[in-house]
Amino acid sequence: MAAMTEPQSLYEVIGGETRVREMVDRFYDLMELEPEFALLRSAHPPTLDNARDRLFWFLTGWMGGPDAYVERFGHPRLRARHMPFAIGTQERDQWLRAMAWAMEDVGVAEDLRLRLMESFYQTADWMRNKPD
Numbered sequence: 001m002a003a004m005t006e007p008q009s010l011y012e013v014i015g016g017e018t019r020v021r022e023m024v025d026r027f028y029d030l031m032e033l034e035p036e037f038a039l040l041r042s043a044h045p046p047t048l049d050n051a052r053d054r055l056f057w058f059l060t061g062w063m064g065g066p067d068a069y070v071e072r073f074g075h076p077r078l079r080a081r082h083m084p085f086a087i088g089t090q091e092r093d094q095w096l097r098a099m100a101w102a103m104e105d106v107g108v109a110e111d112l113r114l115r116l117m118e119s120f121y122q123t124a125d126w127m128r129n130k131p132d
Contacts, residue, residue, distance in 0.1 A: 009063060009064025009065065010062075010063035010064055010112075010116075011060060011063035011064040011065035012064070012065075013112060014063060014108060014112060016065065017060065017065065019106060019108070020056060020059055020060050020063065020065070021056055022106040023059075023099075023102050023103055023106050023108065024052055024055050024056040024059065024102075025052060026101075026102035026105050026106055027055070027098050027099055027102035028048045028051065028052050028055075030098045030101055030102055030105075031044070031048070031098055032048065034098075036094070036097070037094050037097070037098050039090055039091060039094055040091055040094035040095055040098065043085050043086070043087075043091065054069065054073075057069035057072065058076060062076075078123065078127065079126065079127055079129075082127050082129070083129060085129075086129070086130045087127050087128050087129050087130060088128055088130045088131070088132050089128065089132045090132075091128075092124045092125060092127065092128055095120075095124050096117065096120060096121060096124055099117075099120055100113065100117055103116065103117075
């Protein structure tokens with residue numbers, strides 16, 4: 001009888017810590033480099049180091065890796081933590097475009113990118129807190 005194997009987490013499938021860090025770093029690099037993300041960039045402080053770490057820790061745990069975000073800050077409470085920032089359709093769309101571009105640039109497989117983008121869209125749309 002064949003041994004049953006545990007299904008891999010998204011964290012394992014994407015390539016673990018190294019790939020998640022590459023993706024997050026590319027996301028924030030694009031935010032700083034590309035004019036099409038100016039509105040999204042303007043919602044962040046002058047230095048993005050803290051944001052890079054927080055998104056990396058959050059995505060790592062969300063994908064099934066170590067739960068560093070929760071260990072440091074407790075439950076993510078994404079919507080509550082983002083309420084101080086005006087998030088509309090443009091901000092949502094810029095975030096999604098930057099993340100899609102980052103995933104493509106670091107070599108995340110297309111089927112996984114599509115799967116992640118569905119989840120990212122649902123969350124990003126739910127985060128909107130200002131009328132358009």
